[in-house]
Amino acid sequence: MTNEPLASKMRPNSIDDIISQQHLVGPKGIIRRMVETKRLSSMIFHGPPGIGKTSIAKAIAGSTQFKFRQLNAVTNTKKDMQLIVEEAKMSGQVILLLDEIHRLDKAKQDFLLPYLENGKIILIGATTSNPYHAINPAIRSRAQIFELYPLDENDIRVAIERAIENAEDGLASYHPQVEEGAIEYFATQSQGDVRSALNALELAVLSAQPEDDVRHVTLQDAKDCLQKGAFVSDKDGDMHYDVMSAFQKSIRGSDVNAALHYLARLIEAGDLPTIVRRLLVIAYEDIGLASPGAGQRTLAAIESAERLGFPEARIPLSQAVIELCLSPKSNSGIKAIDSALSDIRKGNVGQIPNHLRDGHYSGAKDLGRAIGYKYPHNYDNGFVAQQYLPDKLKDKIYYEPKTTSKTEQQFKSIFEHINQSQHKNK
Template sequence: MQPLAYRMRPTNIDEVVGQQHLVGPGKIIRRMVAAKMLSSMILYGPPGTGKTSIASAIAGSTHYAFRMLNAATDSKKDLQIVAEEAKMSGTVILLLDEIHRLDKTKQDFLLPHLENGRIILIGATTENPYIAINPAIRSRTQIFEVKPLSEAAIKTAVERALKDKERGLGQQPVELTATAEKFLTQATNGDLRSALNGLELAVKSTPATAGTITITLPIIEECIQRKAISGDKDGDAHYDVISAFQKSIRGSDVDAALHYMGRLIETGDLPTITRRLMVIAYEDIGLGNPQACARTVAAVTAAEKLGFPEARIPLADAVIDLALSPKSNSGIVAIDAALADIRAGKAGSVPDQLRDAHYQGAAKLQHGVGYKYPHDYPNDWVKQQYLPERLKQATYYQPKNNGKYEKALAAQYHRLLAAQRH
């Protein structure tokens, strides 16, 4: 009766899907396991991304006892039982879900057990631990961010579940069509739990035909309650819609931008929408209207806190704001021009007067000698060379005149550039 996602939890570190920045070769959690030098930690990130799986894998790889509790619903007495077990039999790995809801009484009980190492705490939370978790717990743990899984990682886990005859669906004659599999990996937005549980529902609720349970795209859509966008059965339209979304805002067509975002909303793809809006704000609007960029950050934060369906409201406000704002891509053009010089080997040496002078002997090397402190001069500016000698005539920023803010920046830039080269 256990869900497929529960049954397929990894039994050792090698079975963890994704999160290679933590469990890949040479990475921190794998190093801990290999050295058998575990420390308490907090894993934070979106639901279904592997927090519990990593804890289970650590326990399986180290052969320590593994217990799971919830900080919100389990009592201090439950913690006491774990502590007694640790005292009797040695180290216990405790996965404490929703650790941000740990009250002071339970926290005070846990702290000495974390100090002496009898309990290795692995806290799991969807909240930012630097904000939501008490400093006393934070100071005794390492904090690791768990990220949404890639489509490739979810595909690996799905195929593993279909083949596994003991824990998975391997004993059933399942055929998952390519289009259904692709949509399953895309539409669950990096949430492996949703993908596996949706797959299991599809398999168990679909009758076999000619001895085979065939899972098609419409069945997966129904079981995960998401619709394939644009009717594109191959899923390729997902990227076309994202492209059209940005290009519509860049082109100031607010209605088209709302339409394409609506299609992304229908798939429940909040991470793609919010990330793309942040990129658009700074790439396409930028200095044309910096306040719109700031408002977009606020709207994204609100949307992530609210979740769907309410998230659509601040997102719509941001799209309208960005689409109708003055546009400027001068920021991205400027940094890319600077990078092009650097990558072409045109970096040059930092001028001596700008070099670090905060160490004994710097003056003998002429480092920092002759530097003019701008605040000592009228208007807090003085002419001096900042670029390396070989690049002293280089210019990267090309101002645009589409908004009041950048017009003012442009006037200041040209005025300072003329004074510097006069």
Template sequence: MPQPLAYRMRPQKIEDVIGQQHLVGPGKIISRMVQAKMLSSMILYGPPGTGKTSIASAIAGSTKYAFRKLNAATDSKKDLQIVAEEAKMSGTVILLLDEIHRLDKTKQDFLLPHLESGRIVLIGATTENPYININPAIRSRTQIFEVHPLTPDDIRTAINRSLTDKQNGLGDENIQLDDDAETFLTTATNGDLRSALNGLELAAKSTPADDDIIHLTLPIIEECVQKKAFSHDKDGDAHYDVISAFQKSIRGSDTDAALHYLARLVTAGDMQSIARRLMVIAYEDIGLANPPACSRVVNAVYAAEHLGLPEGRIPLADAVIELCLSSKSNSGMAAIDAAMSDVAKGRGGDIPAHLKDAHYAGAAKLGHGVDYKYPHSFPNDWVKQQYLPDPIKNAQYYEPKQNGKFETALGEQYTRLRKAQGH
């Protein structure tokens, strides 16, 4: 049985990777690693079909290192030993370890010394958040890179490559793909290139030729992708427009508009985009004005993901209605962005000596932690002392808003504390 189209079209060098240009584009981190042949182990995390395996195979192809692929859940320690022996015999081996979040301690303990020696360059792939689901011992020895859903233009590029490539793609077939069918294919899979190519190949292989032309229409592609087109435009931007309108409607407190856009996303079966966007909205747009609402959104998303659709639409609708009608505040996002701006500009300075770590021999001789005042030893568990470095000791990042009782109270306390500190 021939390999699927998505497998056959995997890039053989880094320049051919579609999407993820923040990692593999000219001058970007993975591209630089490949160019210098200074590879470090890494974890790629993001949704299915976004190019994690493609990046790994392209790195191997560009560097000419041996490439092996294992699954952390199903392959054994013995399989890892075989890879390690190969690395000892022939030099560096790039190991793509799928589902790395399911790596058990026995396999992890075996891998660690090989990662440290550099004989095995590990590329872990996962759809789970590595900061939560991957053991710190592995995490500390890898760089973590997030991959994003591909854009419609990315998927269109991959489709065109597949239709013209005679060696690995469908170039030997005389395929006519209608414009609206192509546009649908670029948006309906929500950035999952594997699903898009699987749908395209199924359509091409299951549609009889007419006068030697395989004519692929929108209904054929819809059937093969198994998602109905609820809206799309000639530029293929409809999916992202819906998500944008969804967030802006909630931010603008228009409950009915938000429910309409939620309905579009539910109809498309796009649970992933709904879940991610709702949690972003909760903390970006409602935030400190109503923290309990943020917690309830997380619970609603959890319930919806476990219920699945169509039942999952109910907790999602409840969450959307509450977010629309809640007080709004983006002060938390604005505060961290302001602090990160200072860090990016190099504004900071040495950490005050009394705040430095004092839990080691010799710390006192350096003056570290010596003059630290333990707040719990003072009345009201607070004492005046400097926390920010000298160059920015008066910096203010948080600008309280008064759009809800919770943040109003926080703002009053924040103002009192800054005044007590002498700001």
């Protein structure tokens, strides 16, 4: 009897056996085309754990009959790589799957590069990190980069049913009888991680007491073996940033249900700092001047959440999200300051008008009085038309009001009145 995990034993032997990733291994997929023509190039697979990076690498080797070896960029040494290179020199080519390739050090990288160049080693790197940020450019430029996606529930179900029915590598010899509810639980709660689903299934079957040579697996058994549904939360990975992005875009799009869904993901990950920072950004970036009080109310909700901590923090956070979703939206504030910053960064600055210059040096106050700075509080409504921008920017408009709320409609009316007065004064 082998101690090899079920998920490992059930890996596909050819690309025809791969359950998902059809964008790569389907009829028109680039990896299938490479395999069929036996024109392989080095490649990097990136995506969450348990979605088939190692499986596809082994399936490529099985489909092409090339020798296949697997190393880890951290735990295996340069000497281990040397042995594989020697094997490649004798056999012609070796497919090398290198796990955690983003942690490959310079000495190992420099050793491998010549063999990637001459084709002796076909490198398949696997990583959960973004390769464009985490992998050394020297390796990245010599490999095709492919993103793999989490499996959907139907894919996981197929993998589970194969494992139950397979006698050689699967669980059929244990005569498992798995309830439909248990299969459904494994498929839905593994969150696209087939390794997690198969390992939980294996534990459930092997830990069940045989009854007349049959091992029954109930829904409760499934829950015991996959206790929290393998919720994916990688605070340093792409998925974390994808959830934050979806969270803000859902609020910006006024979709309450979607925003609450992504808030729940962040809550489940226990990531209060990210939630509160993003909510405050949204209040000023996306709601902005359409509802100026939303920022203050969001801050109050944030302070309450931070004092309460989880799980109670979910209450003020959810109320803030609902308000922000259903508030009128305006990005006029962020657009205005970004437009002004753009001018500054381009060097489009100009000289400050003399009548606005500070009196911290000798003669400045006299200069200001001579030119005639007009003190607005001395005029009706606290306004008097005069030039404030430098000459080269005097006609520049940064703020473009929106009309998505009564508040900003009022701002627009005041803004246009002031602009008209300024132009009449010129």
